[in-house]
Amino acid sequence: MTVGRPIEFDTQQALEAATSVFWQHGYDATSLDDLLAAMDISKSSLYQAFGGKSELFQSCLENYRNTFADKMRAALDESPSGLAFIEAILFGVADGANAHMGRAGCLLINTASEFGQRDARIASLVTKSLERFEDLFYAAVCRAQAEGDIPKNADARSLALFLATNLGGLKGMARAGASPEKIRTVVKVIMNSLK
């Protein structure tokens, strides 16, 4: 049983608010004040609960990865076919390209771009997280092959890597300001190349 004054904020909620800010502005361009305003907590609480700016950022990355990976895994399970799942993910980038968050690109890829190899821990976290997405694509490709939508002689690993690359490329384009229509055009080419 805990004794003392109880916490006045929801940790998970604060984490998501922080994630959103980092997502939109990147790490360096986000000041502590920005974070505090979005999270609606005081400086002391932030340091008490999350450690500091960089620790908070790492937590955000992990939270983002877990949330996203879970969502996608669930989407794959519920999808009528492997190919439909892939298509939905890719078209999803186009649909989001005008909305608020769609423009933000992929937090993991943005981070890779911003940090490069500046911080080893961040770099390996990003690499491993991206691999998780690749694995998801791999599962989807295998399923599509079993369902007869993708030729069985194609190498599933290569295709998964290819799809992951394209997801990154599409998100980058969206962030650079490409229209949903432009993105949809590319998605069609990608889907066509899978047959």
Place this chain on the structure above:
Amino acid sequence: MTVGRPIEFDTQQALEAATSVFWQHGYDATSLDDLLAAMDISKSSLYQAFGGKSELFQSCLENYRNTFADKMRAALDESPSGLAFIEAILFGVADGANAHMGRAGCLLINTASEFGQRDARIASLVTKSLERFEDLFYAAVCRAQAEGDIPKNADARSLALFLATNLGGLKGMARAGASPEKIRTVVKVIMNSLK
């Protein structure tokens, strides 16, 4: 005839040094001191010759775009075939993925990722520059179609956009730490999808 003390540094050379620093660290993470050290000039000279940090950055972007676009245009002209050119560009990412600069990704895409829509002028500069690369791919695709390496019923514009997206995706992967081998795997899939 100019009168007064002559400039002691080469403007173009200084610009390239600055570009290199921005390229590796991004805009925010690059301090004026970093720039001064790399350019080997004094603060006054920088402000006198380039205006300031953000103006210098814009000049670097333009310089990068022009240099790169020229190089690629020349490479296309000298290439034995349109398809060979495309392949060379894409494999070039893999070859550079271990070298110093290869890891830096594409300055334009990095910038798009870092700035988003924070600065309208930068954003439009990036968008227009990326279009130039797309046009180059378009020319290459058309040539490849004329040479019989790419089916003529394919839409050249769509393919060019697709290739530009993939170039961005590959550079992003390289920056995220992917091995040259991994990148080469993806390039093979891309090239295969053009047939």
Place this chain on the structure above:
DNA sequence: CCACTTTTGGACTGCTTAGTCCAGAACAGC
């Protein structure tokens, strides 16, 4: 060798930043 123009180095300013610290507020258990 003098007058004039332009560059250069470095001190300086004002601002923003991440992070620390402490006095007081808020609650649980007894």
Place this chain on the structure above:
DNA sequence: GCTGTTCTGGACTAAGCAGTCCAAAAGTGG
């Protein structure tokens, strides 16, 4: 309602930042 523990707000610190400014240096033209 008292005690002990934990949270909270805001003042504070020290460092780093972009950008300014001026005196001295380094040339050119006559």
